Amino acid sequence: MPGSGINDARTNNRALSPREVRLLADWERERRRIVTIQDVAQRVGGAVAAKVAHRLVRKGVLQRLRRGSYLVRPFRSIGRATQPSTAVSIELLLGREPHYVGGLWAVSLHRFTEQRYASLLDVFVTHRLTARRIGAARVRFHVLKTEAFQRGITTVEIEGLEVRVSDPERTFLDALDHPRIFGGIAWALEIARKNLRRMDHKRLIQYAVAGSRTSTCRRLGVLLEREGAPRRTLAKLRARAHAASTLLSLSPPTQRTGPINRRWGVVENDR
Numbered sequence: 001m002p003g004s005g006i007n008d009a010r011t012n013n014r015a016l017s018p019r020e021v022r023l024l025a026d027w028e029r030e031r032r033r034i035v036t037i038q039d040v041a042q043r044v045g046g047a048v049a050a051k052v053a054h055r056l057v058r059k060g061v062l063q064r065l066r067r068g069s070y071l072v073r074p075f076r077s078i079g080r081a082t083q084p085s086t087a088v089s090i091e092l093l094l095g096r097e098p099h100y101v102g103g104l105w106a107v108s109l110h111r112f113t114e115q116r117y118a119s120l121l122d123v124f125v126t127h128r129l130t131a132r133r134i135g136a137a138r139v140r141f142h143v144l145k146t147e148a149f150q151r152g153i154t155t156v157e158i159e160g161l162e163v164r165v166s167d168p169e170r171t172f173l174d175a176l177d178h179p180r181i182f183g184g185i186a187w188a189l190e191i192a193r194k195n196l197r198r199m200d201h202k203r204l205i206q207y208a209v210a211g212s213r214t215s216t217c218r219r220l221g222v223l224l225e226r227e228g229a230p231r232r233t234l235a236k237l238r239a240r241a242h243a244a245s246t247l248l249s250l251s252p253p254t255q256r257t258g259p260i261n262r263r264w265g266v267v268e269n270d271r
Contacts, residue, residue, distance in 0.1 A: 016059065019044065020052070024061055027072050034092050037068040065093040065134065084159055086121055086137040091163045093134070098149040099125045102166035102174050103140075103181050109156065110168045112191045122181050124148070124166075124174075142181065152207050169203045172196070176216040185219075185251055189270055192223045201229055205237045217241040218248055221264040238263065 016024070023043055027035060041049035053070065056062040062070040071089055084092075087101055103122025107113055121139045126149070129141035152170025155162040166174060172195070174181070175188035182188065201224055208217050218241040221234055231238075241264055249256050251270040258269035 016061065020056060020059075020061065023052075023056075024072070028074055032072055034065070034095070035062070035070050035072055037070075063089070063135075065089060066129070066132070069093065084135065086118075086135040086139065087163050087165075088159050088161050089134045090121065090123055090139060091158075091161055094123075094125065097125065098146060099123060100149070100153045100164045100166050102171055104183075104187075106166045106171040107175075107182075107187070107191065109165060110171055110195075112168075112171070112195050140181075142178070148211055151210055168195075169199050169207055172199065173204065173207055173212050173216060173220070176219055177212050188219075189223075189251060196223060196227055201227070201233065205233065209236050209240050214241060215248055218264045218266050219250055222250060222261050222266045222268065225261075225263075241265075 023040070026043070032039075037049055037053055040053050044052050053062060057064050057070065061073055063073065065071055071084065071092055087105070090099075090101060101121055101123050103120075104117035105121045108115065108117045119137050121134075121137050122142060123139055124142050124144050126143065126146050128143055131138065131140045133139070152167050152173070153164055154167040155164055157163075172188065172191050175191060176185070179185045179188065204220060204224070208220050212220075217237050221237050221241055224234060224237075245265060247260065247265055247267055249267045249269050250258075254269055256267055256269055258267050258271065260267055
């Protein structure tokens with residue numbers, strides 16, 4: 001007759017050894033969600049730490065986040081094919097490092113589109129990290145300067161954890177600043193067409209003036225003018241946009257024909 005409780009814990013059809021059960025029980029009692037290879041070494045000794053960690057990953061107790069860093073699965077999930085969402089795993093992985101989840105995942109989060117993007121997450125960080133699969137999604141990391149993390153970041157609660165994400169205005173500006181991540185400028189224009197009216201225009205301008213590309217400021221100026229933003233509100237944005245004088249297509253790389261907006265130096269070729 002099968003036993004019950006942690007002494008008979010099984011995962012991935014492999015019974016945990018008494019030592020492995022003690023490790024997991026200690027981490028759960030300490031409310032540890034992330035452990036490193038050094039943490040394992042402190043418990044079992046450096047000579048066998050890598051082997052023990054490898055076995056726990058193979059049994060599904062630990063989930064490898066990056067080299068020498070692991071997510072701990074709680075006892076209540078042992079024997080079930082459950083794992084935290086990729087966004088939660090990213091938050092646990094990066095901890096206090098400056099970062100946020102953005103890209104098309106944030107487009108879905110803020111309901112800019114009815115499509116749901118969950119198989120690819122774009123994460124903005126301050127140092128280079130290799131793209132990898134975390135949970136059910138592939139994660140790409142994009143490096144920004146440290147000051148870029150001082151604006152446009154909010155938190156949402158996912159599975160009981162506060163996850164840092166780009167707010168609606170920052171998500172839209174990222175689509176203009178980093179169009180390749182979103183699959184092209186067309187995404188930003190689509191977001192603007194459906195959602196720009198409900199965004200905070202002053203916040204958009206503040207963010208753009210503080211850190212966006214000049215080309216983004218010029219395109220944003222055209223789009224906000226279409227929404228009826230007063231010239232006084234756009235003054236700071238226009239001052240920044242005049243740092244460049246060459247004509248810019250609103251929607252590259254489509255044919256560069258259409259009316260020219262002289263105030264912003266933009267060919268309105270999206271219509």
